[in-house]
Amino acid sequence: MFELTPLRESLLRMLADGQFHSGEQLGEALSVSRAAVSKHVQALKGLGLDVYSVSGKGYRLAVPLQLLDETLLCQALAPSRVEVVPVIGSTNQYWLESIPQLAKGDLCLAECQTAGRGRRGRHWVSPFGGQLILSLYWRLEQGMAAAMGLSLVVGIAVVEALAEQGFDGVQLKWPNDLYLNGRKLAGILVEMSGTAGGPCHLVIGMGLNLLLPKSEQERIDQPWAELADLGEIADRNALVVALVGYLHRYLALFEREGIAAFREQWNRLDYFNGKPVRVLMGEQEIHGRARGIDDQGALLLELDTGEVRHFLGGEISLRPQDRD
Numbered sequence: 211m212f213e214l215t216p217l218r219e220s221l222l223r224m225l226a227d228g229q230f231h232s233g234e235q236l237g238e239a240l241s242v243s244r245a246a247v248s249k250h251v252q253a254l255k256g257l258g259l260d261v262y263s264v265s266g267k268g269y270r271l272a273v274p275l276q277l278l279d280e281t282l283l284c285q286a287l288a289p290s291r292v293e294v295v296p297v298i299g300s301t302n303q304y305w306l307e308s309i310p311q312l313a314k315g316d317l318c319l320a321e322c323q324t325a326g327r328g329r330r331g332r333h334w335v336s337p338f339g340g341q342l343i344l345s346l347y348w349r350l351e352q353g354m355a356a357a358m359g360l361s362l363v364v365g366i367a368v369v370e371a372l373a374e375q376g377f378d379g380v381q382l383k384w385p386n387d388l389y390l391n392g393r394k395l396a397g398i399l400v401e402m403s404g405t406a407g408g409p410c411h412l413v414i415g416m417g418l419n420l421l422l423p424k425s426e427q428e429r430i431d432q433p434w435a436e437l438a439d440l441g442e443i444a445d446r447n448a449l450v451v452a453l454v455g456y457l458h459r460y461l462a463l464f465e466r467e468g469i470a471a472f473r474e475q476w477n478r479l480d481y482f483n484g485k486p487v488r489v490l491m492g493e494q495e496i497h498g499r500a501r502g503i504d505d506q507g508a509l510l511l512e513l514d515t516g517e518v519r520h521f522l523g524g525e526i527s528l529r530p531q532d533r534d
Contacts, residue, residue, distance in 0.1 A: 214257075214297045217242070218250050222338075225254075228274030230267040257297065257322050258337025273421060275339045276446045278319055286451045291316040297338070299325040301345035302401055302415040309403070309411050312347040315458055319344045319450065323417075342418040342449065348461055350410040354402060357410050358522075359469030359507025360461075361386040361400045364414055366475050367460040368396065371453045377440045381481035384500075384509045384528050388418070389481045390435035395419055414457070420446070470505040477502035482528065487511070490527040497531065 214222075217240055224231055224239065233244040240247065251261050251269055260272035280294040291313065298304055298320040305318045322338040336343055350356045365382045372380050381389045388396035396418040404410040419436040420443055437443055463471060477483055482500040489496045489511055501510035501518060508522035 218253060219296060221247070221250050222254060222259075222275070223277065225261065225269060225271050226275040226277060228271050230264065230270045232268035234268075236269070254338075258340065276443070277339070278321060278450070279447050282447055283317075283319070283450060286447075287317065287454055290454070292319070293317070294319045294321075296320065297322045297324065299323065300415075301343055302399060302413050305345040305347055305413045305415075306401060306403070309347065309413075314347065314349045315454075316347045317344060317454060318346075336417055337422060339420075340422045341420055342416070342446065342453070344416055344450070344453075346414045346454070346457055348412040348414060350412065350465065352410070352465075353406075353408065354404045354410040356465075356468075357400070357402055357412060359472075359503075360412065360414075360464060361398050362469060362476055362503065362507050363460050363464045363472050364398050364400065364416070364457065366472055366479065367456040368398075368416065368418070368453060369479055370460075371449075371456040372437070374456075375449055375452050377437055379440065380479075382476065382479045383481050384503065385507070385526075390437075390439060392481065393433040393435040395435045395437065468505075469503075469507040473503055473505055482530070486531040488529045488531055489521055490529060491521075491525065500528070 220240060221236065224236060233247045236247045237244045247269075251263070255261055261269055262272060263269050278294045280292060283292045283294065295301070295304070295318065300323055301318045301320050303325070305312070320343045323336040323343055362382075362385060365386065365388060368388060369380045369382060379390060380395060383389050386398040386400070387394055396416060399415040400412060401415070402410055402412045419434060421438040422436055443449065460472075480500070480502050483502050485500055487498065487500045489498070489509070496511065496513075496519070498511040498513045498519070501512050504510055504520055506522060508520040509526070509528065511519045511521060513519065
């Protein structure tokens, strides 16, 4: 895995302003040669960063970079634990392994994941600073059965938090994606562990596209969107605070009242509600019209016959009728 050494992190912080910095200036500040600066800049490109070099001017990032501030976030989200890891394999995996030391609401964030994963083990592209990558620990004393529909509630919380921050127009796709203008803006991955009769331990992961470097855009194999499409992202740290605040409140309400309390809200935000879709289950493909969710969080599909079928489970995929 790529190592963000203290020297490379210092170099990155100097370049974060998006201005030109000469190799000589950078070398003096870091106490290394210009050749070493060039070598470390090339290493940073391996994180998916667009770093330009212009003769006579030096190096600059294609766009300024707002870095996550662990100290600020710890203060804003106290008493929850907040850990910011610049480069990590997977925040979800790290938090799953940390469960014995975690309390409900504790948060892990990363600037870059090298082994991020989406639903059903799909690879998740996550260039440095181009996304909001987080994993939140939650605990349900009622057990694993009580977690049914939780990913839907997470999606609602994120949409509402974004709207509060001025990013309107985001919608939801069953069971765990955020859509903007019909393209994927974010993915949610909820992983759980527990024993029969015991509490359910949940790690709630999310990757939200903010502003993706051009070099990384071509690696994404599906229609995608970024939050920057809706306007300038003024403060990434404020965005984290807003998101986590909504997650805490909505998850607490979910514990008390279940997914039924959110059904109307979900159906209002459902991108596919009323549209012709395909439901994929292994080799089986069922066509119909999406009709939102029921009180258990199951997808409702109206067939041509008028029959409404309910779909619930992790191996089901929803697609528009005109797209693979």
